[in-house]
Amino acid sequence: MTALIIYDSKYGATRQYAEWLSTALHTPVMKSKEVTSAMIEKADLLLLGTPVYYGKFRLAKWLKKYEPELRLKKMIFFIVGGTSDSEEIERNKSVKVSIPNSLLLQSEIYFLKGRLIHSQLSFADRLMMKMAGMRLKDPGKKKAMNTDLDGVSPEELKPVENAFDAFKTRVVAQPLSKIL
Ligand SMILES: Cc1cc2nc3c(=O)[nH]c(=O)nc-3n(C[C@H](O)[C@H](O)[C@H](O)COP(=O)(O)O)c2cc1C
Known part of the structure; x- marks a missing residue:
């Protein structure tokens, strides 16, 4: 095979x-x-x-x-x-x-x-993540969007x-x- x-x-x-x-x-x-x-x-x-x-x-x-x-x-x-x-x-x-x-x-x-480490993202991706986070109403989801993940x-x-x-x-x- x-x-x-x-x-x-x-x-x-x-x-x-x-x-x-x-x-x-x-x-x-x-x-x-x-x-x-x-x-x-x-x-x-x-x-x-x-x-x-x-x-x-x-x-x-x-x-x-x-x-x-x-x-x-x-x-x-x-x-x-x-x-x-x-x-x-x-x-x-x-x-x-x-x-x-x-x-x-x-x-x-x-x-x-x-894996998502905010400090390693390109400027454009960091900006997009920030904007997506701002649009979220749920505080839990908002926090998750700004938190590193691995x-x-x-x-x-x-x-x-x-x-x-x-x-x-x-x-x-x-x-x-x-x-x-
Ligand atoms: C700008 C941006 C947008 C993302 N959009 C999604 C998404 O829509 N759905 C998802 O499950 N993960 C999303 N992620 C998380 C990535 O899929 C995750 O960080 C992944 O591990 C990246 O894999 P790579 O390191 O191989 O590029 C996003 C990450 C970034 C930085």
Whole structure:
């Protein structure tokens, strides 16, 4: 089975997850910008990592560009962001606006905790965060918007690693089931 990890990252959280996965699964890892159509075509399984910015995956444009090549591929997404498990509506919305419908059926999607350190943000991102915080009425949400967040941990990757193992087992088991 040929697998490839592809990711995009602005501040390094998704890159860190992609590198941990690469080591744990003994699978090559590449930045989305370096990937070619031929590489996608060769892979049986793609593990796709992206952060969420302004409600949309950073990989959204890339997914649209390579939609024809991705159509018949099995994909496991690891989505890195600031939402918690209770924010299912926001998460589902980001999936809907980022993954083309034709790719949803063969995709498994896992949300992982991200990292947001205000002092490390670009001026533009810091400004956007401030403005978004000012628009919020809920004092709890307002405070959360201005607080640093770091949930990045190898433990977060367990469901992704399990999904990889399950796919590998299915692919390897297939010829045997045909014989029987
Ligand atoms: C300007 C800005 C906008 C963001 N928008 C969202 C968002 O809409 N949803 C979300 O879950 N996380 C959002 N985040 C949090 C990032 O997804 C999180 O910091 C992530 O870990 C960044 O990953 P990266 O370091 O790989 O770029 C935002 C962060 C910034 C700085």
